[in-house]
Amino acid sequence: MKVKKLLIPLLLLISCMFVFAGCGNEYNAVLTYTRYDDLKGYINDDFLEENKIFGAFYKIYSEENEMEYVMLKDESFPRTRTFIVKNQSEFDNIFTEKPQELNIDFENRMLVIHTDTTIYNRPIKLQTVKADENVLTVKMKMNDGKFGVGDAAMPCQIYLFVVMDKLDITTVNCELLNA
Secondary structure, three states: OHHHHHHHHHHHHHHHHHHHHHHHEOOOOEEEEEEOHHHEOOEOHHHHHHOOOOOOEEEEEEOOOEEEEEEOOOOOOOOOEEEEEOOHHHHHHHEOOOOHHHOOOOOOEEEEEEEEEEEEOOOEEEEEEEEEOOEEEEEEEEOOOOOOOOOEEEEEEEEEEEEEEOOOOOEEEEEEEOO
16 A cells, blocks of 8 residues: 555656656757768858858868868857758758758748857757747757766867747747757
8 A cells, every 4th residue: 555655656756757858849849960070062161161150170271281170269250150941942042962851841840050169079969949939949958978988079060950840930049058
């Protein structure tokens, strides 16, 4: 009898945790991501060039050194950038080749592109997606690394793609934790 009294509240608590865990994604949002270097050939070169961000390393070519990596230290560049893509023509202006994971029906879905600087190549999970009036808030979290593994590298620009239900929004605030 005592086991039943303890088991029922425990099961209710676990059920509530699953209900609340799903509340952060009511817009059927799915996150995919890739590093800056992996996007060559997928994203328009002009778009990549125009949307660099402060603090990331980029390849440059010169006659002396052929190729080298240089950190963008110009503080007039933003630390992050976010784009809302709501139709096929906007999508076609950014992408030169359509990645399979971005096969989007723009009648019902939209794409949020967020770019940030990171020193890690770790899995990232979507935490919450919430809309309030015309503002969408997207929070993502990078998995914690293992102590002593040494998985850091030179800072690079990472692009994160969130495909979700189409909303009437004009602004997106994205936050990448532990980058």
